[in-house]
Amino acid sequence: MLLNPVRGALLAAACCLPCTPVLADGNHTAPARADSHAPIGVMGDHVHSAGEFMVSYRYMRMEMSGNRIGRDDVSPEFIVQNVPNRFDGPATLRVVPTEMTMEMHMLGMMYGWNDTVTLMAMLPVVANSMQHLTFQGMSGANRLGTFETSSEGIGDIGLSALFRLHDDGNQLLVGRLGLRAPTGSVDETAQVLTPMNTRPTLRMPYPMQLGSGTYAVTPALTWRRYLGAASIGAQYDGVLQLGRNDEGYTLGDQHAVGAWAAYGWAPWMSTSLRARASSRERIQGVDRRIMAPIQTANPDFQGGDRVEAGIGVNLLGVEGALRHHRLAMEMLWPFYQDLNGPQMESDYTFTVGYQYAW
Ligand SMILES: [Cu+2]
Numbered sequence: 001m002l003l004n005p006v007r008g009a010l011l012a013a014a015c016c017l018p019c020t021p022v023l024a025d026g027n028h029t030a031p032a033r034a035d036s037h038a039p040i041g042v043m044g045d046h047v048h049s050a051g052e053f054m055v056s057y058r059y060m061r062m063e064m065s066g067n068r069i070g071r072d073d074v075s076p077e078f079i080v081q082n083v084p085n086r087f088d089g090p091a092t093l094r095v096v097p098t099e100m101t102m103e104m105h106m107l108g109m110m111y112g113w114n115d116t117v118t119l120m121a122m123l124p125v126v127a128n129s130m131q132h133l134t135f136q137g138m139s140g141a142n143r144l145g146t147f148e149t150s151s152e153g154i155g156d157i158g159l160s161a162l163f164r165l166h167d168d169g170n171q172l173l174v175g176r177l178g179l180r181a182p183t184g185s186v187d188e189t190a191q192v193l194t195p196m197n198t199r200p201t202l203r204m205p206y207p208m209q210l211g212s213g214t215y216a217v218t219p220a221l222t223w224r225r226y227l228g229a230a231s232i233g234a235q236y237d238g239v240l241q242l243g244r245n246d247e248g249y250t251l252g253d254q255h256a257v258g259a260w261a262a263y264g265w266a267p268w269m270s271t272s273l274r275a276r277a278s279s280r281e282r283i284q285g286v287d288r289r290i291m292a293p294i295q296t297a298n299p300d301f302q303g304g305d306r307v308e309a310g311i312g313v314n315l316l317g318v319e320g321a322l323r324h325h326r327l328a329m330e331m332l333w334p335f336y337q338d339l340n341g342p343q344m345e346s347d348y349t350f351t352v353g354y355q356y357a358w
Pocket of ligand 1: 046047110357
């Protein structure tokens with residue numbers, strides 16, 4: 001539902017733009033190639049020439065289902081019988097998340113300040129939904145019922161500077177220095193089903209909040225090299241939270257390294273393989289208003305390590321009305337997840353993006 005107004009506004013903006021006959025890929029003399037941008041799930045991978053603009057829209061979707069402790073799958077019954085509840089009430093947990101969908105609509109703008117520095121702004125709109133199973137009363141032996149919670153709104157806005165550290169037309173090294181502002185809400189509420197069969201409205205647990213509540217620094221370093229019709233690349237990217245938010249906690253820092261290989265079948269199309277390993281720390285501190293016998297309300301049951309891999313395709317318009325328009329998709333599946341659990345495990349991450357440069 002959020003998709004249509006966002007995409008509509010973007011297309012309306014894109015249609016008004018004048019088309020100028022310059023290569024909009026950061027290099028005025030190199031031939032256009034679809035793999036001059038990394039797979040769409042990679043951000044901050046490229047820079048622009050002085051005076052160039054780019055607008056982009058990305059849709060990202062992550063589906064999660066089932067739970068793990070470390071690398072082991074655990075059932076809802078196992079969780080309610082074995083995992084301690086850190087709050088008042090039953091000794092062990094009573095509510096188990098069973099499925100979660102995280103969607104993000106990301107509107108982006110890039111501008112080549114000069115041939116070395118490109119400025120980038122990102123506006124995320126986040127939509128989360130979570131399914132739960134509630135077990136009955138103090139014993140927790142029986143399933144009482146299910147409920148769903150959801151949250152949607154603006155996330156944390158990002159501003160960054162990208163630096164062309166090295167570019168010989170073949171090898172490109174781009175550094176990113178980014179800042180994220182706490183524009184996303186951290187006090188979203190929802191109606192829940194309690195083990196006592198009541199339906200109060202409570203502040204939602206950490207993973208359902210839209211922002212971090214803190215400023216964050218987002219460094220990245222990306223390298224790419226052409227090898228004939230193919231290319232290879234690698235990236236480090238991090239999210240380092242600064243300070244503590246008004247509710248009393250800090251999300252865990254995140255570090256990721258990834259690498260990809262792409263092959264250009266034609267100037268207008270490339271396909272890619274990519275793998276990415278990421279690690280996120282636990283939450284520091286606690287929001288005193290997030291208190292429920294559910295794993296997601298516990299700051300210790302957040303973060304972990306994940307390795308995912310998958311495939312992507314980049315399409316680049318090289319002539320006529322499609323020139324400088326890009327459309328790309330990527331799908332990643334996790335094949336290793338070691339979670340500070342119980343925590344929900346990821347099934348896949350899908351990204352589709354549209355970019356237009358002039
Ligand atoms: Cu760009």
